Amino acid sequence: MSTVAQLDSGFDWKSIVYFIIFHCVAVACFFVPMSWYHIAIGIGMYVIRMFYISTGYHRFFTHRTYDAPYWYQIVIAVLGSTAVQRGPLWWSAVHALHHANPDNTHDNRTADPHKPEPFWEGHIIWILRKTHNTMPIPKKYQDKKLLLLIDKYHIVFPIALGVISFLFGGLPLLASMIISTLFLYHATWSVNSFAHTFGSQPYQNHDNARNLWWVAILTLGEGWHNYHHHRPRDSRFGWFDPGYWGLVFLEKIGIISNLNRYSLS
Ligand SMILES: [Zn+2]
Ligand SMILES: [Zn+2]
Secondary structure: OOHHHHOOOOEOHHHHHHHHHHHHHHHHHOOOOOOHHHHHHHHHHHHHHHHHHHHHHHHHHHOOOOEOOHHHHHHHHHHHHOOOOOOHHHHHHHHHHHHHOHHHOOOOOOOOOOOOOOHHHHHOHHHHEOOOOOOOOOHHHOOOHHHHHHHHOOOHHHHHHHHHHHHHHHHHHHHHHHHHHHHHHHHHHHHHOHHHOOOEOOOOOOOOOOEOHHHHHHOOOOOEHHHHHHOOOOOOOOOOOHHHHHHHHHHHOOOOEOOOOOOOO
């Protein structure tokens, strides 16, 4: 029996209720009066959290495109968790399945968690299913107590960010943080939906991954998804890649090392 057959792809009602309530609250937040100061901080929270999803959850925990000391892995785990995309180990395990069987085009050994057909399945519906709700913890992390703790209690960190936002900026800053989270969700999901449906395919990967410039802008470089599927171990995804630029800076100041670089041609 294949792994796919054993997975329950039914809907997870807790996730559905969460995302419906979240979207209603986020839409209501647009009606909260806020100043440019609140908006600027919301944009800052978006950029920092997207940076840690892209360069931390994705380029480090999933693809190991560089080396990082354990303390910086903890930083990634904490700041990445504030994006409300669960813990780094769950995120990277799910994304590894996506690379193992992109779009379910190869075989059925492993199900692609967010195959882009139909379009909305790849964008959001997949996350409402039970299919990959639990993922096994890879062996290499089983003795990393603090990391496991953060991965398990990831929800503490976005709640803490919300409380801090409210304490420092009242309802307007909390609303700005929630709107920033809304954009984070849809920008990240756009890689699985838009960048698997629209855009160019200069590299032959035998899957639907595309390069899509506007997704690259919104996701700090993740939109060069056709190239990323071509060379997942490259720390650089494309010519406009603020995530990569940030990693080069972190390498220069000695926080990370051994940044994988390939020729983009
Ligand atoms: Zn992909
Ligand atoms: Zn990847």
